[in-house]
Amino acid sequence: MMKKSLCGIILGGLVLLFNGCASPQQRSLRRAREHAFISYWPAQSQGMRLAVKDNIDMSGRVTSAGSEYVAKNSPPAVRDAPCLALARERNVQIVGKTNLTEFAVTVSGENSFFGTPKSRLDGKHDVIPGGSSSGSAVAVATQMADVAFGSDTGGSIRVPAACCGVYGLKTTFGLVSTKGVFPISPKHLDTVGPLARNIGDLTQGMDLLQRGFAGKYREAVADKPQARYITIGRLYLNGTDPAIDQAIDAKLIAKHFKIVKLSEGFEKKWRQAEKDGKVVALADAWHNDQKYANQKGVSLLTKLVIAMGELEYKHGYKEAVKRKAAWQRELRTVFRQVDFIAMPTLQGLPPKMPFWGSDVVFELRVFGMQNTLPVNFAGNPALAIPITMPAQGKTVPVTSLQLVGPRLSEAALLNAGRLIELPN
Numbered sequence: 001m002m003k004k005s006l007c008g009i010i011l012g013g014l015v016l017l018f019n020g021c022a023s024p025q026q027r028s029l030r031r032a033r034e035h036a037f038i039s040y041w042p043a044q045s046q047g048m049r050l051a052v053k054d055n056i057d058m059s060g061r062v063t064s065a066g067s068e069y070v071a072k073n074s075p076p077a078v079r080d081a082p083c084l085a086l087a088r089e090r091n092v093q094i095v096g097k098t099n100l101t102e103f104a105v106t107v108s109g110e111n112s113f114f115g116t117p118k119s120r121l122d123g124k125h126d127v128i129p130g131g132s133s134s135g136s137a138v139a140v141a142t143q144m145a146d147v148a149f150g151s152d153t154g155g156s157i158r159v160p161a162a163c164c165g166v167y168g169l170k171t172t173f174g175l176v177s178t179k180g181v182f183p184i185s186p187k188h189l190d191t192v193g194p195l196a197r198n199i200g201d202l203t204q205g206m207d208l209l210q211r212g213f214a215g216k217y218r219e220a221v222a223d224k225p226q227a228r229y230i231t232i233g234r235l236y237l238n239g240t241d242p243a244i245d246q247a248i249d250a251k252l253i254a255k256h257f258k259i260v261k262l263s264e265g266f267e268k269k270w271r272q273a274e275k276d277g278k279v280v281a282l283a284d285a286w287h288n289d290q291k292y293a294n295q296k297g298v299s300l301l302t303k304l305v306i307a308m309g310e311l312e313y314k315h316g317y318k319e320a321v322k323r324k325a326a327w328q329r330e331l332r333t334v335f336r337q338v339d340f341i342a343m344p345t346l347q348g349l350p351p352k353m354p355f356w357g358s359d360v361v362f363e364l365r366v367f368g369m370q371n372t373l374p375v376n377f378a379g380n381p382a383l384a385i386p387i388t389m390p391a392q393g394k395t396v397p398v399t400s401l402q403l404v405g406p407r408l409s410e411a412a413l414l415n416a417g418r419l420i421e422l423p424n
Contacts, residue, residue, distance in 0.1 A: 032144065034115075034117065034138075035099050035114060035118065035138075036051075036098060036099060036117045036118075036135045036139045036144060037097065037099060037135060037139065037144070038066075038071075038096075038098065038099050038135070039054070039061065040096035040144075041095060041096060043093045043095050044093065045093065047092070047093055048092055048093065048146050048147060048204060049093050049144075049145045049146045049147075050087055050092045050093065050094050050095065050148070050205075051095055051097075051098045051135075051136060051145035051147070051149070052084065052094055052096070052097055052098065053100055053133055053135070053148070054066065054097035054098060054099065054100060054135075055103075055104050055181055055182035056083065056084065056097075056149060056151070056181050056182075056192070057077035057079065057080060057181070058080055058081070058084065059077055059078065059080045060076050061077060061097065062076050063077055063182060064097075065100070065103050065182040066099065066101055066102045066103065066104065066114065066132070067102045067103060067113070067292070067297070067302075068113040068298070069295045069296070069298050070292075071113075077180070079180070080180065081177070081181055082177040083149065083177055083178070083209060084149075086207075087208045090208070092208065098117075098133070098134075098135030098136045098138075098148055099111055099115070099117050099134060099138075100131065100132045100133060100134060101131040101134060102299055102302045103182065103285070103289050103292070104131070104133075104153065104182065104184060105285045105289070105302060106131050106132065106301060106358065106363050107131045107132065107154075107156075107159055107363060107367050107370065108128045108130070108353065108358045108363055109131040109134030110128075110357055111134070113297075113299070116129065116134070116357075117134040117135045117137075117138040118138060119163055119164050119350070120138075120141060120142065120164075121141075121164055121165050121396045122350075122395055122396050126352045126353065127163060127350040127351065127396060128350050128351060128366065129160055129163055129164055130159040130161070130162060132150075132151070132153075132156040133152070133156050133160045133168075136148035136195050137150070137160030137163065137164040137166055138164055140164075140195050140197050140201075141164040141197065143197070146196065146197075147194050147195070147201050147202070147204060147205035147208070148195045148196070148205075149194060149209070150168065150192070150195055151182075151190060151191065151192050151193075152168075152170040152171075152190075152376065153184045153185050153189045153281055153376060154189060154277060154278070154281045154370075154372060154373045154376050155370045155372030155373060155376070157169065157170050157191075157193050157195060157384070158345050158370075158372050158382060158384035159345065159346065161195055161345070161384040161386075162346050162400030163346075165386045165400075166195055166196065166386065167195065167196050167198065167202045167383065167386065167417065168193065168195045168383070168384040169194055169195075169202060169205075169206060169381065169382075169384075169410065169413070170372075170381060170382045170383075171191045171192065171193040171206075171209070171381050171410060172379060172381045172409075172410065173188075173189070173190075173191055173380075175410070176191065176192045176193070176210065178190045178192055183288045184284055184288060185281055185284035185285070185288075186288075188280050188284060188324070189277070189281055189284065189376040192209065193206075193209070199421050202417070206410060206414065216411035217415065219411065220412045220414070220415040221415050223415075224412070224415060226419070227255045227256045227257045227419045227420075228258065230257050231257070231258040231259075231260060231338045231339050231340075232252060232257045232259050232260070232338060232340050232341070232342045232403075233260050233261075233262045233334060233337065233338035233340070233341045234249070234252070234260065235262045235266065235267065235270065235341055235342065235343040236262075236267070236343075237267060237270070237343060237347065237371060238267075240343075240344055240347040243389065243390060243394065244344045244346075244347070244349070244399045245344065247387050247388065247390065248342065248343075248344060248387055248399070248401050251387050251420060252420075259342075260338055262334070262341065266330075266334065269327065269330050270374050272323070273323075273327045273377050274371075274373050274374050276320035276321075276323050276324070276377055277373035277374055277376055278312075278373055279312045279316045279317055279320040280317065280324075280377065281373065282305070282309035282312040282313075283309050283310075283312040283316075283317040284309070285305065285306065285309045286306050286307075286308075286312070289309075293306045293307070301359065301360065304360050305363070324378075327374070327378055328378050328379065331378050331406075332406070339416075340404060340405050340413065341403070341404040342402070342403055343371050343402055343404075344371060344399060344400065344401065345371060345399075345400035345401065345402040346369045346370055346399070349389075349394065349396050349399060351366065372402065375402075375404050380404055380406065380407055381405050381407070381409055381410050382404045383402070383416070384400045384401070385400065385402075385403065385417050385420055385421070386398040386400055387400065387401045387420075401420070403416055403417070
C-alpha cells in the first residue's frame with residue numbers, strides 16, 4: 001500500500017514539475033495538440049492571428065484535406081490559394097493549418113487520423129465540434145486565432161460555429177475564389193468564409209477575403225443603424241427543439257427587429273431544397289473523391305459517404321440540379337418582402353460524440369439536425385450567430401441563430417449580427 005502511495009506522490013510531483021517548467025510556447029503547442037491544428041506555429045507579434053483550414057492551399061505546405069492518404073501522398077502546394085492573397089498582401093500572421101473532417105465530407109467534426117478537435121462549449125469536451133471546419137471553429141473559440149478561414153459546402157462553417165459558440169459566415173457562391181481549395185462541389189455549392197469570436201473580428205476576416213469589404217460594412221451600418229429598420233422573415237421548422245426557437249425569438253424581440261412569420265408553403269419549398277442540396281452535395285463529393293475510395297489511409301466512414309454519393313448521382317442528381325433555378329427565384333421573391341430569413345442553425349443542441357467515435361448512423365443524425373443546405377443550394381450568404389440559452393436543464397450555454405440574406409448581402413448580414421451582438 002505504501003509503495004502505491006509513494007508512486008502516486010512521485011508521479012504527481014513529476015506532473016506538477018513538468019507543468020510548472022513548461023514555457024508559454026510549450027503550453028500553447030500542447031493546446032494545439034488538442035487537434036484544432038494540423039500544423040501550428042505561434043504568433044510572433046501582437047497583430048491579428050489567422051488560421052487557415054487545411055483544405056486551402058498554402059505555398060510550400062502539403063494540403064492534407066484532413067486525410068492520412070492525401071497527407072502522405074501529396075506534394076507541397078506550389079502556390080497559395082487566391083483566397084489568401086489579401087492576407088499575404090497585408091502581412092497577416094498565419095498561425096497554422098486547421099483540422100477538418102476527411103475531405104470535408106462529414107458533419108460531426110471527427111477525424112480518426114489527426115484527432116478530433118475539442119469543443120469546449122459544454123465545459124467537458126464531450127459535445128461534437130461540428131464539421132467540416134471543426135479545427136477552424138475550435139481555434140477561434142479557444143483564442144488560438146482571432147480569425148479562421150473555413151469552407152462551406154453544406155454548412156461546414158455554420159455547423160462548427162454553432163457547435164463551438166462562435167460566429168461563422170457562409171459567403172455568396174462565387175464571391176470568394178475556391179481555386180486552390182480541395183473540391184467537393186465547385187460548380188454548385190463550395191464557398192470560403194471566416195469564423196471569429198465576435199462581429200468585429202469576423203468583419204476583419206471578411207475584409208481579408210473581399211477587397212473593400214470594410215467600406216461596404218460601414219455603409220451597411222450607416223444605412224440601417226438600428227434593428228427597427230430591419231425586417232426579418234422568421235422560418236419555423238418542424239422538429240426544432242422548442243427551447244431553441246424560444247431563445248431565438250426572445251433575442252430578436254428584445255433587439256426590436258420587425259418580424260414576419262413565413263408561410264408553411266415556404267417551409268415545404270425549404271424542405272425540398274434541403275433534399276436537393278443533400279443530393280447535389282453527396283453526388284458531387286463522389287464525383288470528386290471517387291479516386292480515393294479504394295485507397296489505404298482513407299477512413300471507412302469517408303468511403304461509405306463516397307459510396308452514398310454514387311447512389312445519389314445515379315438516382316436524382318440531374319433532377320435536383322434542374323430545380324435549383326426555381327429555388328433561387330423563390331428566395332428572390334421572399335427577399336422582396338423581408339431583409340433576412342431567420343431560423344436555428346441546428347434544430348437541436350450539439351450532441352455528445354459517441355465513445356466509440358462517429359459512424360454513418362451518427363453522421364446522418366447530425367446531418368439531419370442542420371438547417372444549412374438550402375442556403376448552399378441557392379448560393380446565398382448566411383451568418384451563424386451564438387444566442388444565449390436558458391440555463392435550466394440545458395447541456396450547453398448557447399445555441400445558434402442562422403440569418404440568411406440575399407446574394408451579396410454579407411455587409412448587411414454582419415450589420416444585423418452587430419445589432420444582435422450589442423448588449424440590450
